[in-house]
Amino acid sequence: MASRIPENFIAEVRQKVNIVDVIGEYTNLVKRGRQWTGSCPFHDDKHPSLFVEENKQVFNCFSCGRSGSVFSFIMEKEGLTYPEAILSLAESIDLPIDSSISASVVHPVDNTTQGIYQLYTAAQRLYQHILLNTTSGEQALSYLHDTRQLDDEIIKKFGIGFVPEDNALLGYAKDQNLAHELMHASELFITNDQGEMRDRFAGRIVWPIKSDRGQVVGFSGRALDNNNKIKYMNSPESPFFTKSKLLYNFDLAKNVIRQTNTVMIFEGFMDVISASMAAEDNAVATMGTALTNEHVQHLVRIANRVLLVYDGDEAGQRAAQRSITLIQENTKxxxxxxxxLPDKLDPDEVRLQQGLSTLKQALHQNIQTPVEFLISVSRVGKNLSNQAQYLAFLQEVMQLLKQATPVEQDIQLTRIANEFGTAKSALQAQLEQTNKSEANNSPQHFLKSQPVYDNVSIDQSSNGIAIQNNINRNITQVEQAERALIMAMIKSPQVMAQVIETQGFAFVHPDYQLLMMLTNIYQNQYSGEFNLAQYMDFIQKPDLNQKIMAIDRVYGDLSIEKEAINDYLHIIMQEAPVDAKIRELKQLISLATQQQDNQKLLQLTTELINIKKQQL
Incomplete structure (x- = not known):
């Protein structure tokens, strides 16, 4: 997939993006000499173990072992592919992205699908041109200006357009000699029983729907004729348009969401646009469907605060209830x-009827906690002057307060006591009773579990449990030579050639043999000065990259000397077999000791002594 993005583009992104700035958006970094340190954002890091080397543009966590370049950081943190990470960072620095690059990354598939994406891009440009610059779009533009109070700047920002009745897009597609199969698959046209095509969104104002990368993948259209029975229409579901995964405006909002750690979720596209007009640019909307697991997982990768801005009517409040439950079930x-929102209005209605300042104030100041909101919802449909319904309301409240903090419990109980004249002590007693009842009815589980250790291997035997740290384990002289040699080979194609030509050479440890093979391929593809971040992006194997970081810390800055290379080769080729024989003899000696085989023990010990004498 990486080959779909030109190498010069990747190099430009790598050059213009500073890994310290990117990682600094996720955790606080402090300068310590040549390195930056901080708490690792990939795990609960109580003692800062993340190190970022600005000069080499790489990072490494000594606790969890994650390491790599700025691309690999974004890949793991946001769940992106390598090409997607490149484009995400390019967008963050406003680097122009060619549409062919974007299309191949958004959906790296066949020419037909790429043609569909290109058609969608052309359709959006055509529809907006018609709206802003032709007589066909005058009525629609007047509606947007006068009724929706949108100016041309906002219209251009969100790519709003108009589809006339004259099949303008169909004419364009035919002029471009687009295949009938491609046009049909695009879902931009409707075919009647006679096989005749027409523009699907004819007579509608359209809002383009874009992927995370900004590629147009669909439209939402509103009929300009109020007598049209189908007022709103969305693109149908397709391999590239899936409502359960798409979020309106995410492509424009994601950088602000990342910077503020906050996302506002709305129900409608115009609500998002109204929020943007109120200078709230971290707004997204679901695609006429309820919030989904995919939406939530997508958003919490870059935000730790979610604000639900749903319509003030009963349907909107029910949607907010469902969303709270969904978010709490899927994230921690x-x-x-x-x-x-005031007067049971939706956000766009607040802007139109009460002004942008009222909307902005509501978005900042009228924020309820989930418990506060759910308690208010519990009131709906109940006559709280009726004792039975009041007691039923209290039962719901107590269930909700179980998940609240002690302070919020006190606030809510005080409010209820003051409003209904119930003694606060009685309300507190009922809450305690509810908690005790839940505790008594909960099944008791006695779990026997093995302790968990980060980056360790656990060897269980009859003699107990031996825990070996895989990161800080002792390195033998042979492996030290292997590490020094592979680092020299990575940095110097000349050393690589020398080792390859050494008859009978092979690394003792398979990882270094694999690195040798991968490095040889890397050097055939990339020339010029060695770049550690680029090299790790090429490898893209977490375990190997972790090992590369460990090697670079010790040997990365050492000069390459011919005599040293020869020493490394001698140790690996001559001493490694001896070390292996010594390890084998020690294991046999241990077995002979356990079996009390004195004759065998004497023989093996003599052999071990003779081998060690040869090493002196």
Whole structure:
């Protein structure tokens, strides 16, 4: 996949993006000499173990072992592929991205699908041109200006357009000699029983729907004629347009979401646009469907705070309830807020009827906690002056307060006591009773588990459990030679050639043999000065990259000397077999000792002594 992006483009992104700035958005970094340190954002890191080397543009966590370049950091942190990480970082620095690059990364498939993406891009440009610059678009433009109070700058920012009744896109597609199969697969046209095509969104104002990378993948259209029975229409589901995964405006909002760690989720496209007009650019909307697991997982990769800004009517409040449950079931440590809008209006109605300042104030100041919001919802449909319904309401409240902090429990109980005249002590007693009842009814589980260790191997035997740290384990002289030699080979094609030509050479440890093979391929593809970050991106194997970082810390800055290379080769080729024989003899001696085989023990010990004498 990486080959789809030109190497010069990747190099430009690598040159213009600073790994310290990128990782610094996820964790606080402090300068320590030549390195930056901080808490690793990939795990609960109480003692900062993340090191970032600005001069080499690489990172490494000594605790969990994650390491690599700025691309691999973004890949793992946001769940992106290598090409997607490149484009994400390119967008973060406003680097122009050719549409052919974007299309191949968004959906690296066959020419037909790429042709569909190109058609969608052309359709969006055509529709907007018609809206802003032709007589066909005058009525639609007047509606957007006067009724929706949108200016041309906002229209251009969100790519809004108009589809006339004259099949303008169909004419364009025919002029371009596009294949009928491609046009049909694009879902931009409707075919009647006679096989005749027409523009699907004819007579509609359209909002383009884009992927995370900004590629147009669909449209949402509103009929300009109010007598049209189908007021709103979305592109149908397709391999490239899946409502359960797409979020409106995510391509424009994601950088602000990442910077603020906060995302606002709305129900409608115009709500998002209204929020943007109120200078709230971290807004997204679901595609006419409820929030999904895919949406949540996508957002919490870059945000730790979610604000639900749903319509103030009953349907909107039910949607907010479902979303709170979904978010809490799928994520941990995510702060959730619910924005309360005045007069049961939706955000766009607040802007149009009460002004941008009122909307902005509501988005900032009318934020409820999930418990506060759910308690208010519990009131709906109940006559709380009726004792039975009031007691049922209290039962719901107590269940909700179990998950609240002690402070919020106190606040809510005080409010209820003041409003209904119930003694606060009685409410506290009922909450305690609810908690005790839940505890008594909970099944008790006695779990026997093995302790978990980061980056260790556990060897269970009859003699107990031996724990060996795989990162800081002792390195033998032979492996030290292997590490020094592979580092020299990585940095110097000349050393690589020398080792390859050494008859009978092979690394003792398979990892270094694999690195030798991969490095040889790397050097055939890349010339010029060695770049550690580029090399690790080429490898793209977490275990090997972790080992490369460990090698680079010790041998990366050493000069390459011919005499040293010869020493490394001698140790690996001559001493490694001896070391292996010594290890084998020690194991046999241990076995003979256990079996009390004195004759065998004497023989093996003599052999071991003779081998060690030869090493002196």
């Amino acid at each position: 440590d995510i702060e959730i807020g619910v924005v309360h």
